[in-house]
Amino acid sequence: MCNMLGLGDMNADQLASKLEETLPVIRSVSEQFKDPAQTTFICVCITEFLLLYKTKCLIQKLAKCKIDTHNIIVNQLVFPDLEKPCKMCEAWHKIQSKYLDQIEDLYEDFHIFKLLLLPHKVRGADKVQCEWQHKHQIP
Incomplete structure (x- = not known):
């Protein structure tokens, strides 16, 4: 051992x-x-069925361990350009909207932050803070 x-x-x-x-x-x-x-735990998820399910399981396990989890970042959201809507973006937005509604229903007492899909990965505290300050948050 x-x-x-x-x-x-x-x-x-x-x-x-x-x-x-x-x-x-x-x-x-x-x-x-x-x-x-x-300490608080901030869950980060994207709007796909399996990942929403895994986030739900994670939140339940953390709650069972008495760890605060009242913040969720929903990442990689796509919003179609209103002037020139792309069919793929519109379709993806429609799918994401369904899951986003489920997140808001399931976690109505949580702080839910919505972030746009960016052309690069956001990794590390400095990048997260930078993106946050550039107001990539969706109202």
Whole structure:
């Protein structure tokens, strides 16, 4: 077991001691996760059936663990250009609208943030903040 955990060759007493040493840290982190003043979990999803289902399961599991999850970012939303509507964009928007309505019904007491589909991936806190500041949020 020690080798699996990357702890090298430890005997049972050493392993027990290491686990006892780690337990307070684990408890502290667990308490921080359960304190909404310190931690909140922001779910990010896109408007597809399977991903909405997985988001629902995630929120239920986090709630069972008493972790705050009252924020959802719905990402990669497509809105057709009103001047030159593209048929694909209109069709995708129609599909997304159905799932977006379901999200708003299921999570009426959540903060739901809607973000447009961008020509690039938004990864990392600095990119998220940048996109947020450029008001890519949909009212």
